[in-house]
Amino acid sequence: MKLAMPGRAARVEGEPEAMVHLSRYVGVCILLICGLILPGSAAAQGTQDWFRTGTGLGVEKPRVAVADFAPAADNAKPHSQLFTQVVRDDLQFSGILDLVSPSFYPTQTLSVPTELHNSDWTTPQINANLVAFGNLTESASEVVISGWAYDVRSPSNQAVVGKVYRGSPTDTQVRKFAHQFADEIISRLSGGLPGIASTQIAFVSSRTGTKEIWVMDYDGANQHPLTSLHTISLTPRWSPDASRIAFTCFQAGPTRVVSPQICMYSVDANRVVSFPRFRGSNSAPAWSPDGSQIMFSSSMLGNPELFVADANGGRPKRLTYTATANTSPSWNPKTGQSVVFVSDRGGIPKLYMMNADGTNTTELDLPDKGYLIDPAWSPNGQMVAFSWRRPDGNFDIYIMEPTSREIRQITRDSGKNERPSWAPDGRHIVFESTRNGERQIWTMLADGSQAHLLTMTGHNESPNWSPK
Numbered sequence: 001m002k003l004a005m006p007g008r009a010a011r012v013e014g015e016p017e018a019m020v021h022l023s024r025y026v027g028v029c030i031l032l033i034c035g036l037i038l039p040g041s042a043a044a045q046g047t048q049d050w051f052r053t054g055t056g057l058g059v060e061k062p063r064v065a066v067a068d069f070a071p072a073a074d075n076a077k078p079h080s081q082l083f084t085q086v087v088r089d090d091l092q093f094s095g096i097l098d099l100v101s102p103s104f105y106p107t108q109t110l111s112v113p114t115e116l117h118n119s120d121w122t123t124p125q126i127n128a129n130l131v132a133f134g135n136l137t138e139s140a141s142e143v144v145i146s147g148w149a150y151d152v153r154s155p156s157n158q159a160v161v162g163k164v165y166r167g168s169p170t171d172t173q174v175r176k177f178a179h180q181f182a183d184e185i186i187s188r189l190s191g192g193l194p195g196i197a198s199t200q201i202a203f204v205s206s207r208t209g210t211k212e213i214w215v216m217d218y219d220g221a222n223q224h225p226l227t228s229l230h231t232i233s234l235t236p237r238w239s240p241d242a243s244r245i246a247f248t249c250f251q252a253g254p255t256r257v258v259s260p261q262i263c264m265y266s267v268d269a270n271r272v273v274s275f276p277r278f279r280g281s282n283s284a285p286a287w288s289p290d291g292s293q294i295m296f297s298s299s300m301l302g303n304p305e306l307f308v309a310d311a312n313g314g315r316p317k318r319l320t321y322t323a324t325a326n327t328s329p330s331w332n333p334k335t336g337q338s339v340v341f342v343s344d345r346g347g348i349p350k351l352y353m354m355n356a357d358g359t360n361t362t363e364l365d366l367p368d369k370g371y372l373i374d375p376a377w378s379p380n381g382q383m384v385a386f387s388w389r390r391p392d393g394n395f396d397i398y399i400m401e402p403t404s405r406e407i408r409q410i411t412r413d414s415g416k417n418e419r420p421s422w423a424p425d426g427r428h429i430v431f432e433s434t435r436n437g438e439r440q441i442w443t444m445l446a447d448g449s450q451a452h453l454l455t456m457t458g459h460n461e462s463p464n465w466s467p468k
Contacts, residue, residue, distance in 0.1 A: 050401040051408050054382040055427050055446045057095055062189060064091055065100040065121060067133035069145070070111035076138040082171060083136060083145060083178045089219065090182035090197040093452070095427040095445045096190055100128050111135040113159065118152040129153055130160065132185060143169040147181045149188070160188055175221060196423045200466045201430055202226075202236040202245055203441050207458030213247055213265060218423070218443070218465070220454035226265055227272060233263070235284050238466045239291050239311075240333075243267050245464075246275075246285035246294055253277060262296055262313070276313035286329040287311075288356070289336040295319070297327035306341060306358070319358030328374060331356065334381025340364065340402070342373050349373050351386060353402060364402060371395075374419045378426050378446075385410075385420040385429060385446075397431055399446065410448035421465045422446075430454075430463040 051057075066088045071080040092099045106120045110133045121128045134147035149161035161184045165177040176198070183195030196218055205214045208225060211232045216223040226245070227233055234248040249263040260283045264275040280299035287294060288308075295308045301318065304325040309316040320326045320343075328342040340353050346363065351372045354361040366372070366388075373395075374387040384402055389395045395416040400407045411417040415434035422429055423443075430443045436453070441463045444451040 050382065050404065050406060051399065051447075054378060054380060054401075056190070057427055057445060057447050061096060061098045062129040063100050063127055064097045064130045064132065064185070064189075065105060065126060065128040066091065066102075067105060067110040067131065068102075069133065069147070070109055070135040072135060072137040076136045076143075079138060079143060079169065079171070079174045080136040082174050083181075086175050086178035086219075087132065087182045090179060090195070091185065093219075093428075093443075093445075093450060094182075094186050094195065095450075096186065097130075100126055112146075113148055113150070113157075116150055116152075118150075121152045130185070130189075132161070132181075138169050141169070142166060143174060143177075145174070145177050145181075149185050161185055172222060175217070179217070190425075193425060194468070196425050196428060196465075199424060199468060200242075201421075201441070201443075201454070202238060202464045202466070203455070203460055204234055204236065204462040205455070205458055205460045207460075213245065214460075216454065220441075220452070223455070229263075229272070231258075232260075234260075235462050236265075236464050237285050237287060238464055239287050240289060240467055241291055242466045242468050244273075246287065248283040248285070251277065262294070276309075278316065284327045284329065286331050286339075288331055289333045295329040295331065295339065297325075297329070306339075308356075319354070320361075330375045330377050330384070332377050332381045333379055334377075340375040340377065340384050340386075342375065351375055351384070364400065364405065366400075366405065366407065376420050376422055378422050379424055380426055385422065387418040387420065397429070397448075408447075410444070410446065412448075419462055421463055423465045424467050428465075430465050432461045432463060 069080045069084045071077045104125045121131050130149055131152050132149040137144045145165040147163050148159045151160055167173040179197035182197045186195030199218045200215050202215050204211050210230050212225045213227045213233050213236050214225050229249055232250040236245050236247040238245055245265040247263050248260050250258050251261045252258045260281045261277050262275055262282050262285050264273050266273045278298055278300045282296055282298045285294050285296045292311055293308050294311055297304045298307045306319045306326045306329055307316045308319055322345050324345040326343045330340045332338045337356055338353055339356055340351055342349050343352050349371050351364040352361055353364055368390050370388055370390040372386055372388050376385045384400045386398055387395045388398050395418050397411045397417050397420050398407050398409050413435040417431055417433045420429050420431045427446055428443055429446050432439055433442050439459050439461050441455040441460045442451055442453055
């Protein structure tokens with residue numbers, strides 16, 4: 001499929017006319033998110049082209065309005081309000097559009113396409129490119145939500161998005177439908193790339209008394225525990241198909257000696273499933289991009305070295321050979337050929353990169369000293385986020401382009417900001433921070449803006465964003 005260049009309405013066979021027109025407003029955004037740079041564009045002239053290109057942030061954004069979804073009766077008002085607010089929040093946090101403030105909206109009801117008057121939404125105050133709206137009916141057994149999105153700058157009367165959702169009349173289901181509707185809009189505005197409103201975040205919480213693996217919606221809703229091992233669980237990592245979560249757990253062996261081991265939670269089976277126990281300490285699992293292998297740190301042969309095994313734990317193979325500690329591997333999700341990891345072979349923890357088979361190890365040296373930990377590849381395999389404690393400060397999160405060694409600092413807050421994990425859209429990062437005192441989970445855009453606190457109860461850490 002060919003992408004329309006900004007300012008042009010090149011028609012793609014079979015593409016709705018409304019989408020051709022809308023491409024004029026989002027062409028730059030689409031091209032950047034796909035990893036392309038237009039000659040002479042603002043992004044091509046910047047001093048950090050690698051960052052804008054890799055994240056799709058910092059480009060011209062379309063303006064989107066979301067009218068209040070109209071309830072068919074009074075009993076549907078709470079869920080119509082919930083649906084509207086969740087859609088607005090999702091779009092606001094997407095990073096690829098500007099949400100028009102509802103205070104400027106027309107006062108007329110907008111619940112079906114026949115009530116849409118484009119000129120009402122293109123006034124200088126509103127100046128919208130896209131308008132989303134719909135209605136909601138509810139009975140004791142079912143909620144039905146109809147939603148549309150129209151390009152109000154197009155002469156076409158074709159909807160850019162048109163969906164009907166049916167399900168149980170619960171807050172959880174209505175929120176799920178709202179996430180799906182927002183993702184539909186975001187997908188259309190980003191050249192078909194999926195949104196993240198329906199994704200989840202795994203994390204560690206001690207709110208039940210021991211550190212267990214928990215999960216929540218991407219916006220912090222629906223927080224609940226997955227494990228109840230009553231021990232210490234750490235470093236959850238989603239499999240590429242989101243069907244499993246590998247993590248570190250402390251287990252007692254045959255001789256009752258407790259040591260960290262790799263554990264596995266099956267999302268499909270809703271329980272912890274068996275995984276081989278190895279000698280020594282075993283921790284920090286990382287999945288290969290195809291889900292067929294797991295890399296982890298293990299002292300089964302002495303010092304903590306990096307090993308790789310089949311996804312079921314079979315055939316462990318040693319990859320590093322040093323007299324120091326090697327841990328926290330992160331597999332390049334795009335190529336599968338390179339791994340960034342942490343090693344103290346130089347005296348203090350630093351970042352190193354090697355081939356996935358353990359060969360060709362190089363240090364990712366930076367111009368300042370300090371501790372470098374928590375590497376995480378971006379979904380497009382172009383950037384690495386990491387935590388860096390420089391000699392004169394606390395841990396903050398940075399993003400590096402490994403080839404050029406260019407870096408960008410994205411947190412500058414008091415407290416410690418650590419353990420970044422990328423959202424699958426490459427535009428958002430989840431991390432842990434003590435900026436408010438207690439260690440909690442936060443999300444932000446990849447440039448450090450729009451920070452959102454997700455957890456507020458207990459001690460929470462080690463977030464990991466699901467791939468879908």
